[in-house]
Amino acid sequence: MFKCLKRIRSGLPTGLDELAQLGCSLWKRRGEILAYLDVGISNDPVEAIDGRLEHLRGIALGFRNLNHYILRSLIHSGQRQERINALNREEPSKRGQCVDRGVKA
Template identity: 55%
Template sequence: MVNHLSMTRIAAALDVAWNTANHAVLAEGQRLLIDQPSRLDGFTGFKAATTEELPAAAAVMDPFHVIRLAGDALDVCRRRVQVSLHGSRGRKHHPLHQNRRTLHAGADLLTDKQQGRLDALFADDRHVEFEATWGVYQTMIAAYRTRSRTEGKKVMTRLIDAIGTAVAISLVEVATLGRTLTKRRDDVLAFFDHIGSSNGPTEAIHGRLEHLRGTALGFRTLTHYIARSLLEAGGFRPDPHPGL
């Protein structure tokens, strides 16, 4: 089935033999799923499934999820420092809590006012651990924003090497991030070698599946579930392909 069309209908529409249409569809699937890279998010289950089912595919870890790992480490470090200083994860009058959104922005996009607030924040020696973690986060962003992918790969490689080996014992979050990036090193760096790889189609399919799962939730009989699935996919049209 392709876009709700059987192989027989595809062959009839193209006026070719069934085997010819079938080979063409399989060749396109080979191109999209195996010859082209498969971009992944940070969940290792997707990598395991891809490796098992598509051993020839190139695994590429999506930049969004790589930055998300660093952003999560930044948030964990911020809350840890706030607890050690103030006994809570953050109140509105605490400097780290006040600037929590600004701290996630790229350094090259900060306004003069925002930069001034961060300079004052990092002037406090009690925030030195957080400043180091923030520096790692910014370096990772800079690697993806370089004009040359070759240069970006060099920046990312140096970063992974630096935080994956010798890290100060006080930088707990950086050490954890370093171990994760070292483990997924090949997937992270593969992004710079495969131009145009995108996780968009995969996320789009996930979105449709999640919506279907939610709308069909609670139906106990197969007939009702099939009806809901057809409604989701537009299968109740009397003639879904009038042009054929």
């Protein structure tokens, strides 16, 4: 690309003033142009995460309740079942029952 910019700037025959002006403009901004073309990084990891989130959103369509949406997403992921209260098997609380605390009347 650098060679192309250099050729447009200086290697033109006479009479092509507009093209020469374009070459000068491109030469002045060559650093930006070359930086744009030579990135060397990828946004694949971001796209992968975004794809997974879109998949989860598609699975939980139709839920009007945000808690149900979150619950369905967590169930599908399979990694956060400890955070889901509905899936935890705890013993029911003994609320309302008399508990003998060893106090004599």
